[in-house]
Structure formats: structure tokens, C-alpha cells
Amino acid sequence: MAVTFKLNGKSQSVDVSPQMPLLWVLRDTLGMTGTKFGCGMALCGACTVQINGSPVRSCVTPVSTLAGKSVTTIEGLSPDASHPVQRAWAELDVPQCGYCQSGQIMTAAALVDKKVAPTDADIDEAMRGNICRCGTYQAIRAAVHTAAKYRAAKGAA
Amino acid sequence: MANRRDFLKVSTASAGGLLLSFWLPESSPLAAQQADSLIPGTPISTAPRFNAFIRIAPDDTVTFQIHKAEMGQGTVTSLPQLLAEELDCDWKNIRTEFPAVEPEYGPMMGVFGSQSIRTSWVPLRKAGAAAREMLVETAAKQWKVDASACHTDNGFVINNSTGARLSYGSLAEAASKIPPPAEPKLKDPASYRFIGTSPKKRDTAGKIAGKTIFGLDVIRPGMLYATLQRCPVFGGTVASFDASKAKAVPGVKHVVQISNGVAVVADSTWAALEGRKALTVKFDEGPRAVNSTASLRKMFADLAAKPGATARKEGDAEAVLASVMKDSVMKDSAAKKVESVYEAPYLSHAPMEPLNCVAEVTADGCDVWASTQIQQTARDIAAMVTGLPKEKVRIHTQYIGGGFGRRGRADFIAEGVEIAKAVNAPVKLTWTRDDDLQHDTYRPGSYTKLAASLGPDGMPTAWTGRVVSQSFAGLRNGVDSTAVEGVADMPYSVPNVYVDYHNPDTGIPCSFWRSVGYSQNTFFTESFTDELAHAAGKDPVEFRRALLQKNPRLLGVLNLAAEKAGWGKPLAAGRHRGVAVVNNIGSYNAQVAEVSVEKGKVKVHRVVCAVDCGVLVNPAIAEQQIQSGIVYGLSAALKQAITMDHGRVLQANFDTYDPLRIDEMPVVEVHIVKSTAAPGGLGEASTPTIAPAVANAIFAATGKRIRTLPIRPADLV
Numbered sequence: 001m002a003v004t005f006k007l008n009g010k011s012q013s014v015d016v017s018p019q020m021p022l023l024w025v026l027r028d029t030l031g032m033t034g035t036k037f038g039c040g041m042a043l044c045g046a047c048t049v050q051i052n053g054s055p056v057r058s059c060v061t062p063v064s065t066l067a068g069k070s071v072t073t074i075e076g077l078s079p080d081a082s083h084p085v086q087r088a089w090a091e092l093d094v095p096q097c098g099y100c101q102s103g104q105i106m107t108a109a110a111l112v113d114k115k116v117a118p119t120d121a122d123i124d125e126a127m128r129g130n131i132c133r134c135g136t137y138q139a140i141r142a143a144v145h146t147a148a149k150y151r152a153a154k155g156a157a
Numbered sequence: 158m159a160n161r162r163d164f165l166k167v168s169t170a171s172a173g174g175l176l177l178s179f180w181l182p183e184s185s186p187l188a189a190q191q192a193d194s195l196i197p198g199t200p201i202s203t204a205p206r207f208n209a210f211i212r213i214a215p216d217d218t219v220t221f222q223i224h225k226a227e228m229g230q231g232t233v234t235s236l237p238q239l240l241a242e243e244l245d246c247d248w249k250n251i252r253t254e255f256p257a258v259e260p261e262y263g264p265m266m267g268v269f270g271s272q273s274i275r276t277s278w279v280p281l282r283k284a285g286a287a288a289r290e291m292l293v294e295t296a297a298k299q300w301k302v303d304a305s306a307c308h309t310d311n312g313f314v315i316n317n318s319t320g321a322r323l324s325y326g327s328l329a330e331a332a333s334k335i336p337p338p339a340e341p342k343l344k345d346p347a348s349y350r351f352i353g354t355s356p357k358k359r360d361t362a363g364k365i366a367g368k369t370i371f372g373l374d375v376i377r378p379g380m381l382y383a384t385l386q387r388c389p390v391f392g393g394t395v396a397s398f399d400a401s402k403a404k405a406v407p408g409v410k411h412v413v414q415i416s417n418g419v420a421v422v423a424d425s426t427w428a429a430l431e432g433r434k435a436l437t438v439k440f441d442e443g444p445r446a447v448n449s450t451a452s453l454r455k456m457f458a459d460l461a462a463k464p465g466a467t468a469r470k471e472g473d474a475e476a477v478l479a480s481v482m483k484d485s486v487m488k489d490s491a492a493k494k495v496e497s498v499y500e501a502p503y504l505s506h507a508p509m510e511p512l513n514c515v516a517e518v519t520a521d522g523c524d525v526w527a528s529t530q531i532q533q534t535a536r537d538i539a540a541m542v543t544g545l546p547k548e549k550v551r552i553h554t555q556y557i558g559g560g561f562g563r564r565g566r567a568d569f570i571a572e573g574v575e576i577a578k579a580v581n582a583p584v585k586l587t588w589t590r591d592d593d594l595q596h597d598t599y600r601p602g603s604y605t606k607l608a609a610s611l612g613p614d615g616m617p618t619a620w621t622g623r624v625v626s627q628s629f630a631g632l633r634n635g636v637d638s639t640a641v642e643g644v645a646d647m648p649y650s651v652p653n654v655y656v657d658y659h660n661p662d663t664g665i666p667c668s669f670w671r672s673v674g675y676s677q678n679t680f681f682t683e684s685f686t687d688e689l690a691h692a693a694g695k696d697p698v699e700f701r702r703a704l705l706q707k708n709p710r711l712l713g714v715l716n717l718a719a720e721k722a723g724w725g726k727p728l729a730a731g732r733h734r735g736v737a738v739v740n741n742i743g744s745y746n747a748q749v750a751e752v753s754v755e756k757g758k759v760k761v762h763r764v765v766c767a768v769d770c771g772v773l774v775n776p777a778i779a780e781q782q783i784q785s786g787i788v789y790g791l792s793a794a795l796k797q798a799i800t801m802d803h804g805r806v807l808q809a810n811f812d813t814y815d816p817l818r819i820d821e822m823p824v825v826e827v828h829i830v831k832s833t834a835a836p837g838g839l840g841e842a843s844t845p846t847i848a849p850a851v852a853n854a855i856f857a858a859t860g861k862r863i864r865t866l867p868i869r870p871a872d873l874v
């Protein structure tokens with residue numbers, strides 16, 4: 001069964017089992033490996049993408065539910081890593097091993113889109129579903145605040 | 158031209174330019190132990206070999222082939238800093254590559270024991286200095302002046318009198334024709350411009366764009382996807398299996414038995430996982446199916462009642478302890494005896510990137526793409542599985558999504574290669590999270606008895622420890638040094654010390670886990686030291702100070718952490734402090750944790766951490782590594798245990814093996830002691846101390862002594 005949805009701004013059709021989670025469609029069918037596998041059960045956030053602007057765990061999202069929706073992955077967040085969250089992440093050199101960071105960035109991007117000036121409590125609430133085994137949490141918290149500032153400056157400009 | 162003594166060789170690079178081949182040693186005793194324990198019978202060659210290469214190309218790029226791997230510890234940034242410092246090249250022109258394992262590489266290539274900087278410190282700087290001297294000499298010859306009449310600046314040799322400049326790239330090929338200096342001169346630390354600074358990490362750009370390729374991201378033409386059903390009990394084997402339903406799942410191509418279980422191979426990971434769900438396998442579970450956490454605990458406790466193999470003996474601790482009356486509350490004697498039993502669970506590594514291996518076996522040889530911490534082991538095991546000579550195995554090192562010791566083992570590589578060989582196609586084997594938690598090589602659990610006597614002045618007169626914890630790194634005189642480290646080398650001056658050890662036979666696969674024996678033993682000894690301080694009626698920091706007079710570097714970090722944490726000063730209501738220290742991997746670490754406990758719930762608010770790691774190469778990376786080690790240790794201290802029943806591990810995913818989350822993250826402050834000593838390690842420096850610092854703070858808050866990890870709310874109400 002073919003499903004058609006928007007992927008990073010372009011129309012995408014895939015013909016796979018309707019139950020196949022978006023994570024494996026991205027990684028195995030389309031060869032887009034920026035979205036990561038960590039747990040397969042919506043417990044770690046490594047596979048986070050945005051669907052219609054909200055952060056979603058692609059490992060538990062059957063591809064059949066995507067018809068007509070718009071999916072953004074780390075590859076499509078910006079053409080040149082210029083999204084405010086990516087700029088903040090670069091500025092603070094957040095990643096260690098880096099494996100969780102696609103998911104962290106996609107969650108953080110959805111947060112700063114919604115909240116102009118997120119508090120620490122907002123950040124904890126939004127980001128607690130994203131595990132980082134390397135323990136970059138302190139840097140992530142600082143980087144989300146920085147990203148929110150970049151985002152506000154961009155919005156004002 | 159080989160210079161045997163320094164293992165430095167110079168040649169012309171095949172694409173032009175200068176190629177410098179040299180040797181970065183792995184000096185740790187762990188390296189030797191690990192080499193022994195991983196593949197029995199693999200000879201360790203002692204022939205002169207090279208394991209690092211620098212290529213200076215005509216276009217001025219300096220390519221450093223790193224014989225390490227990058228797993229978040231900053232290797233691709235901090236090692237080039239050492240090179241750039243002495244070569245005096247332009248930072249922008251540095252490239253890094255992970256080379257394939259070549260036969261001429263040394264016995265161990267990889268990352269473990271927090272050694273990347275430690276073992277590269279001298280040889281890498283010497284290689285950079287040698288190349289620089291050769292480039293200067295080459296330019297001097299062209300200008301017909303003496304080398305001393307030239308200097309270098311950021312990738313150029315400059316003629317002091319004329320100001321003429323020649324780029325390294327333009328000199329490289331001619332430089333490759335002259336012999337390397339026997340003793341290249343290293344810079345005066347006062348003129349360092351890279352060491353001690355924090356350039357932006359070289360791998361950040363790829364990691365924030367989703368472009369970095371980890372092992373799990375490798376895609377080969379015609380590649381199939383595999384999962385493996387393993388026996389849930391360690392040591393069990395496949396008795397029979399029925400593949401009919403699995404083969405009916407769309408996309409499933411093969412179901413094959415290999416040494417370690419039954420593999421389902423399909424055209425996507427999803428199809429392979431669905432196929433595995435439909436597979437029926439009967440296992441012969443073997444003798445370990447009786448293991449449970451309770452039965453293991455009993456086995457350990459029974460052993461702890463008997464004397465074990467001696468790990469350390471100074472004076473006669475047992476006699477001194479025996480002479481102190483058992484009743485430590487005797488009113489008429491100032492002497493006291495304190496005895497406690499401490500326990501720590503088995504732990505899984507749970508790196509964020511699940512284990513995986515891409516393998517392709519052809520008539521021409523075997524290719525393996527993997528995120529591995531030790532490439533040599535990966536190669537040797539692939540050779541063993543395929544029956545190919547080692548020269549026909551090519552290991553392609555990928556970025557590692559977290560190692561923590563787990564990726565020093567090569568079980569997942571053996572599996573991937575065996576499946577690829579069986580189906581005669583390139584295969585990607587993916588471990589799921591339950592595979593990872595239930596088939597790890599675990600941090601061994603431990604049951605440890607500690608006892609000490611205090612003299613009339615309250616200071617320890619004797620100290621004994623009996624460690625029961627299984628060995629994985631080999632026994633010497635009945636003792637595995639990695640199992641007793643932290644107890645046998647506890648850092649305090651006590652006149653009589655005795656430590657012995659038992660190796661319980663459990664059949665559970667175990668291996669290196671971030672900070673190894675210190676990960677549990679420092680919790681035991683530093684909590685026990687706190688018990689002694691309280692028994693003596695002394696302040697825990699004062700008590701340690703008195704016992705560290707002969708250990709100035711550890712005393713230094715203790716004092717620094719206490720000062721920065723405001724030890725002894727009033728705290729916000731409900732908050733309490735605890736302290737702990739450790740000396741491991743060549744570094745010194747002290748932590749003060751600030752904790753509150755409410756209705757059994759522990760909140761760690763702030764951790765002040767002081768570190769002496771010798772010369773600091775990159776302060777920003779150091780601080781990140783320290784934070785990282787604390788998060789790893791705190792996850793385990795507060796939340797994690799691997800438990801067993803009927804021989805099976807009960808944890809299957811992050812819901813039952815939950816790491817620290819961002820809302821539980823304390824504010825971590827890192828203070829680094831300025832030092833000119835040779836660099837120590839950082840990756841494992843801060844993991845051991847967080848559990849005891851927190852447990853000691855909990856005692857200060859509640860009067861309850863934590864002697865078993867993880868810390869359970871039930872123990873606190």
C-alpha cells in the first residue's frame with residue numbers, strides 16, 4: 001500500500017507494509033539515517049521527528065498514519081544547520097557521542113517554536129523524554145535558552 | 158627511513174607529500190589483560206609497528222589518521238591539538254581519519270581505560286615536532302641558510318632575515334627525503350597555543366545536522382537486515398527451531414542458525430524484527446537457568462564468610478581488629494570497631510547507539526563496518542569466524558554512539574560476520590534494546606565486607622576488606638586487580654591493611670564498565686570512610702584530610718572541592734552535603750554533593766567537583782567529560798540494577814533500566830587544579846565518586862546509611 005506524505009517540504013510516496021514505523025521507513029527504505037534508533041518503544045527520544053510541527057517518536061508511528069501529513073527530520077530542519085537550535089548547539093558544542101542529538105534537537109526546535117522564552121521547568125518538561133547517556137543535559141539546557149534568544153531575534157527581524 | 162628507537166618512519170605519501178608513521182603506545186595493564194582475556198591464544202607481537210600516521214599533502218592539508226575511535230570523549234579534537242601544537246600548523250587544515258586496521262598495527266588499537274591523551278601525550282607531540290624540524294631543514298636548504306635562521310608560523314616556514322615564506326605543503330615532498338631527527342625538541346609549555354585551549358570540537362557540525370555516520374548508519378549496496386534470537390539464559394544453546402511462520406512474514410529472506418542463536422534476515426530492520434517475533438526457538442538452557450538475584454546474593458554472602466585470596470597485606474590488620482573488643486559501644490574503652498557489608502548490583506552499559514555490525518564476506522576477504530572501541534579485537538574475531546587470514550579482514554571504524562566499555566567486546570561483530578557469511582550477502586545486524594540489556598557483558602555485582610578499628614584518637618588503626626565479585630580480566634595469584642581496585646588501593650594512610658578476594662562462579666558475562674572496579678568499590682570505601690568519621694565524631698572532610706597527608710594531589714582536590722562547595726557553611730533549608738574522593742586512571746577527583754530527601758525521594762541539587770588531571774589539554778572537553786561521568790554514575794546510583802530470575806535478565810528497555818533524565822540533572826560545577834604533571838585520564842575520573850558523595854549526603858540528611866545500590870526510596874522512609 002502506497003502512502004504519500006510531505007517529507008522535509010517535498011512530496012514523498014512509499015510502498016511498504018502499513019504497520020512499518022516511520023523510523024524504519026526513513027532509515028531503511030529511504031536511506032535517511034539522521035533519525036536514530038534507541039529503544040523502539042517511545043522511551044528514549046532518539047527517533048524524534050516533527051509531524052505537523054509537533055515532536056513525535058517515529059519508532060512507534062506507523063507509516064499508514066502519515067497520509068497527507070508533513071514530516072520534518074533533522075535533515076530537513078534547515079538546509080545548512082542554521083536553525084536557531086542548531087546554531088545554539090554549535091555555539092555551545094553540545095554533542096558528545098552525538099547519537100541522541102538529532103532527537104534532542106528536533107524536540108528542542110519544537111519547544112522554541114512554541115515558547116518564546118522557555119524556563120528551566122519548561123525545558124525539563126519538554127526534554128525529559130530524550131535520554132542522553134553521555135550526560136549532555138547541562139549543555140542542552142543552556143543551549144535551549146540560547147536558541148530561544150536566536151529564535152526571538154530572528155522573529156523580530 | 159626507520160628510526161628504531163622512536164618507532165618513527167618517514168616516507169613519501171603515495172599521493173605526494175610527507176608521510177610520518179609512528180607508534181602511540183597503550184601502556185595500561187588493562188590493555189594487556191584485555192588482550193589476554195578477549196581472544197585466548199592470540200599472540201601479542203612485539204615487532205616494531207606503527208599505529209598512527211600523519212600525512213602532509215601538497216595542498217597544505219595535514220591528515221592525522223587516528224588509531225583510536227571517537228565516542229564522545231573528544232579524541233578527534235584533543236589529539237589534533239597535541240599534533241598542531243608541535244607541528245605549528247594551521248588548525249583549519251587538519252583532517253582526521255580512522256584508518257583501517259593494518260597488519261603492521263600494534264597489538265591494541267582502540268579506546269579504553271581513559272588513555273587516549275595519556276598514551277599519545279609524548280609520542281604524538283614528538284611526531285609533530287619531528288615533522289616541523291624536517292620542514293624547517295628543507296626550507297633552510299632551499300634558501301641556503303642554517304635551520305636556526307628560520308622559524309615557523311601557522312603552517313609556513315619563514316626565513317628570519319628575508320621574511321620569505323614557504324608553506325608546509327610545498328615543502329612536504331622534499332622533506333620526506335631527509336632522515337627524521339633522533340630527538341625532536343619539544344616546545345616550552347609557556348609558549349603553548351593549542352594545549353590548554355578549547356577550540357570548537359571538530360565533529361560537532363556533522364552531529365547537529367544528522368550527517369555523522371555511526372556504525373548503525375552504514376548502508377552497503379544489496380545489504381540485508383538481521384536480528385538474532387539468542388538464548389535468554391547465558392551459556393544456553395539452540396535445541397531446535399521452527400522458521401515457517403517467520404519465513405511467511407513479508408520481507409523475510411533467510412532464517413539461519415549461527416553459534417549464538419537463530420538469525421532472521423530480511424529486506425528491512427522492521428521485517429527482520431517482525432520475523433523474529435514469529436520465530437519459535439527451543440533452547441537447551443544449560444546449568445545457569447537456576448540463577449536468580451537472590452541465589453547469587455546467597456552465593457556471594459557464603460563466600461564472604463570464608464577467607465579469600467590475598468590482594469593486599471600491610472602489618473597485621475586482622476590481629477589488631479581481633480584485639481579490639483567486638484562491642485564497639487564499650488564505655489570504658491576509646492577504641493572502636495566498625496563493620497559493614499556493602500552491595501552493588503550487576504549493571505548494563507546501555508550506550509545510546511544499540512550494538513550493531515555491518516559485514517560482508519566475499520572470496521576477496523571480509524569487510525566489517527562497526528562502531529568498535531577496539532579494532533584489533535574486531536579484526537581478530539572476524540578472521541576467526543571466517544577462517545580468513547587477518548590480512549584479509551578490513552575493519553572500517555565508524556563513529557561510536559556511546560561505548561562505556563561495552564564496545565571493547567566483539568561478540569556483536571562475530572555474530573554479524575557469521576550471519577553475513579551464512580547468507581552470502583552484506584548484512585547489517587541490529588541489536589534491539591532488550592538484546593542490549595539482556596545480553597550485555599555486565600559490570601559485575603559485588604558483595605563486600607569492610608571492617609576497621611579506630612584508636613583512642615579516633616583515627617583508624619586497622620582496615621580490612623573482603624571483596625566478592627566475579628573476575629573478567631584474569632586472575633593473578635587468585636586476584637583480579639580490576640575487581641579489587643578501589644578497595645585494595647584505598648588512598649588513606651592506615652598502619653594495618655588487609656584485603657582479600659573471592660571470584661564467584663556465576664556464568665554471567667562481565668566486562669569493563671566506565672571506571673571498572675572503582676565504579677562500585679569507591680562507593681563502598683568512601684561510604685565506609687564516612688561511617689568511620691562519624692564513629693570517631695569527626696567532620697568527614699577533616700577526617701579525610703588527616704588521612705591524606707601523604708597524598709598531596711588527592712588532598713589538593715579534597716580541599717578545593719570543600720572550599721568551592723562551602724563545606725561547613727550553612728545551606729538552604731532541607732539540603733545536606735556529602736563528600737567523596739578517588740584516585741583512578743592517573744587523575745584525582747573530589748566531589749561534594751548537595752542533596753535533599755523528601756518522603757524517600759532523593760534530589761541531587763548541586764555537585765561541586767574538583768579534578769587534578771595533570772596538564773589540561775582541552776578545558777571544555779574536560780568539563781564535559783566530568784559532567785558525563787557524573788551523569789553515568791548518578792544514573793546507576795539512583796536508578797539502575799540488572800536483576801535476574803530463572804537465569805534471565807529482567808530488564809528489557811529504558812522503562813525498567815532508566816537513565817538519569819534532564820529534570821533530574823544537578824547543577825555540576827567543575828574546578829580544575831592547575832598542574833604540569835603528565836596528563837591523567839578524564840573519561841572515567843568522575844564516575845566513582847558521585848554515588849558515595851550522594852549517599853553520604855543522604856546520611857547527613859536522614860541518619861540512614863546506604864549500603865546497597867541503587868538507592869531505593871524504601872530505604873529512606
Ligand code: FES
Pocket residue numbers: 036037038039040041042043044045046047048057058059060
Ligand atoms: S527509538 Fe523511538 S523513542 Fe527510543
Ligand code: FES
Pocket residue numbers: 095096097098099100101131132133134135136229509558559
Ligand atoms: S551525546 Fe551521546 S547519548 Fe547524547
